[in-house]
Amino acid sequence: MNMIGENIRRLRRIHNLNQTEFSRLIGVSQGSLSDIEAGKSKPAIDIVISIYIRFECSLEWLLTGTNTPSSEQTF
Numbered sequence: 001m002n003m004i005g006e007n008i009r010r011l012r013r014i015h016n017l018n019q020t021e022f023s024r025l026i027g028v029s030q031g032s033l034s035d036i037e038a039g040k041s042k043p044a045i046d047i048v049i050s051i052y053i054r055f056e057c058s059l060e061w062l063l064t065g066t067n068t069p070s071s072e073q074t075f
Helices: 003-014 019-026 030-038 045-056 058-062
Strands: none
Touching: 003 030, 003 045, 003 058, 019 030, 030 045, 045 058
């Protein structure tokens, strides 16, 4: 199961960003983001923290898929 990759893709789509835009905002290459979303690799902790801070998302949701992407939104 690739919960974190799927959640990163979902978060990117919620914000209407393509992979190039999103990867620039979180500090990785587009190729690395593609691999993370596809489950070919896992993000480093600094990338997870960058996503958490930049998009003000629930860390629990990002890592496990439980709760909602952010405390202010329900999807």
